[in-house]
Amino acid sequence: MKAAPAAQKRLLDLAELDSVIDRLAHRRRTLPELAEIDDLSARVARLATQVIAAETEAGDLAREQTKAESDVDSVRVRAERDQKRLDSGQVTSPKDLASLQSEIVSLNRRQSDLEEVVLEIMERREAADEQVTKLAAERDRLAGLRADAEDRRDAAFAEIDKENTEVKGKRGTVVAEIPADLLALYEKLREQFGVGAAMLQGTRCLGCRTSLSIAEINRIKAASHDEVLRCEECRRILVRTPESGL
Structure with missing residues (x-):
């Protein structure tokens, strides 16, 4: 799957908003x-x-x-x-x-x-x-x-x-900027793992906090900027940013 780097980065914004929504739901339950x-x-x-x-x-x-x-x-x-x-x-x-x-x-x-x-x-x-x-x-x-x-x-x-409504409004704005196929994959992974996308920071996936192998890092470096990558450990969408250092 391919998607513009900007759209992939919006997944991180979406994941953060979903994390807030989850925290609000947990707070409401507890x-x-x-x-x-x-x-x-x-x-x-x-x-x-x-x-x-x-x-x-x-x-x-x-x-x-x-x-x-x-x-x-x-x-x-x-x-x-x-x-x-x-x-x-x-x-x-x-x-x-x-x-x-x-x-x-x-x-x-x-x-x-x-x-x-x-x-x-x-x-x-x-x-x-x-x-x-x-x-x-x-x-x-x-x-x-x-x-x-x-x-x-x-x-x-x-x-x-009230806060949940505001966050969901922001989420709707972000969702509108993400291609349907990428969003569908994200939602599927979110349902499975709780978090659908994570940043690649250096050689670590911030979703599972695992350092990737040298072979995996080389594969990521060789991938095109619009290729949608997955963490080899947790299988979440791996989003590259300037912090990835690649």
Whole structure:
């Protein structure tokens, strides 16, 4: 393949622009905010699960408290009813009177026991509610940190994308100055090796940093200026410039 030396030299400009584009893409993929967002998202998700579990426990305790309080009310109503019967003097039989008094004592004892149960449930419910509040506050705090990280990520993305657009505009200008067949070869090599063209500096290919053999250097010296050369080691397009010293 042959191409004007000026067109071949433009490959170096193209390679430099492509290197910038690659660096921008790498920077976009490896922004520290991305790892930060992933970490915060995982922590927020874990806390959200914990909040649901804590809310479920608090809800269960609320229902348990309601039932216990209902049991207390039921026993109290029965005790008050029996006490009224006792106070009314309607019960005159000593046996019935003793039975009624015994039942009142039993109901009062039962009410006291149930009230202790209610207090114990209330304490557990209060602790559960505090846990819900604590977990929800931490979840919201981390969600706020994640939102801040997302804002920083978006700002960085915008900056990178703006620069990328500018570089691609310059790339389009350079591409227009390179013959189609030479450009196609460059793109193929770039896809294979990451870099499609490299400068020959002295006896070294700057693509693979390898010093070429004397025989290869002699072959390059003998080649016409418009011949498209390839590095014998990395197979990239080898571009001759005044720095080649040939």
